[in-house]
Amino acid sequence: MKILVATEKPFAPVAVEGIRKIVEESGNELALLERGSRADLLSAVADAEALIVRSDIIDRDVLDAAPKLRIVVRAGAGVDNIDLAYAREKAVVVMNTPGQNANAVAELVFGMLVSMARNRFDGTSGFELKGKRLGLQAYGQVGRNVARIAKGFGMEVSAYDPYLDDSVLTAEGVTPVHDLHELYSNNRFVSLHIPATPDTRGSIGRDLVALMPKGGILINTARKEIIDEASLLDILAERTDLMYIADVKPDREADFLALDAKRVMFTPKKMGAQTAEANINAGLAAARQIVDYFTTGNERFRVNR
Numbered sequence: 212m213k214i215l216v217a218t219e220k221p222f223a224p225v226a227v228e229g230i231r232k233i234v235e236e237s238g239n240e241l242a243l244l245e246r247g248s249r250a251d252l253l254s255a256v257a258d259a260e261a262l263i264v265r266s267d268i269i270d271r272d273v274l275d276a277a278p279k280l281r282i283v284v285r286a287g288a289g290v291d292n293i294d295l296a297y298a299r300e301k302a303v304v305v306m307n308t309p310g311q312n313a314n315a316v317a318e319l320v321f322g323m324l325v326s327m328a329r330n331r332f333d334g335t336s337g338f339e340l341k342g343k344r345l346g347l348q349a350y351g352q353v354g355r356n357v358a359r360i361a362k363g364f365g366m367e368v369s370a371y372d373p374y375l376d377d378s379v380l381t382a383e384g385v386t387p388v389h390d391l392h393e394l395y396s397n398n399r400f401v402s403l404h405i406p407a408t409p410d411t412r413g414s415i416g417r418d419l420v421a422l423m424p425k426g427g428i429l430i431n432t433a434r435k436e437i438i439d440e441a442s443l444l445d446i447l448a449e450r451t452d453l454m455y456i457a458d459v460k461p462d463r464e465a466d467f468l469a470l471d472a473k474r475v476m477f478t479p480k481k482m483g484a485q486t487a488e489a490n491i492n493a494g495l496a497a498a499r500q501i502v503d504y505f506t507t508g509n510e511r512f513r514v515n516r
């Protein structure tokens with residue numbers, strides 16, 4: 212069967228080699244489309260039975276162009292790039308590979324935060340993270356890794372996650388917070404780890420960010436869609452002590468930079484999961500899940516039931 216890896220942002224070569232090994236040793240065939248255009252994708256899926264993607268958009272047109280497709284695996288966590296309902300309608304199983312790139316994203320949180328805290332290494336005095344408070348909005352795989360690293364820095368960590376029992380947090384030395392307003396009011400740094408869903412879109416903006424203490428930094432390695440950009444711009448203009456760090460560039464990037472380029476930091480391209488380790492973890496997991504699905508029908512990581 213043809214398993215197509217179609218990634219606009221390619222995996223590290225070592226991960227592609229690993230995927231190829233799994234695919235070929237299982238008697239399947241690997242096709243690779245890296246940095247392809249939309250037209251390339253539409254033609255490459257025509258005879259694919261399985262698809263491995265990252266943030267690549269898998270919408271109706273792609274699914275309609277892939278009559279033989281049985282499974283799509285998003286090598287990563289967020290599945291907001293895939294039309295899950297339409298895939299289900301077409302009997303295409305969609306899976307993700309939860310947790311496989313979580314450490315890479317968590318490490319980037321601190322890479323960016325330290326850079327901001329040290330004034331981007333411009334030679335002036337910055338500040339330390341030790342003893343400061345970090346609030347996590349959601350305690351999934353990434354949030355949990357951020358908490359682990361934050362404790363190494365000597366930070367005090369709390370988290371808001373209405374889907375988790377307090378005992379999960381307390382067992383890991385994280386203080387549970389039940390009110391989102393409290394999370395923003397009590398933490399100098401708030402790191403976002405919620406998915407982009409109809410409920411979360413545009414949910415983070417002025418109302419919450421205005422509650423942050425002096426010198427507050429909002430960190431977004433999740434999705435740009437969860438931000439209400441107009442109202443975040445508004446509060447950043449009013450509160451000149453607040454900062455915004457994002458691995459997911461806002462649509463209105465120029466407006467944020469025009470406001471104060473020193474108080475915002477954006478990666479040129481989403482970099483959170485861009486490590487060899489994360490590519491290997493997520494890419495190989497995706498290949499294994501496909502082979503397992505073909506051989507045993509295992510749907511453990513299915514997200515469109």
Ligand code: 3PG
Nearest residue numbers: 265266287288289312484
């Ligand atoms: C994810 O949802 O897994 C991360 O945001 C990484 O996305 P990427 O594979 O597009 O880098």
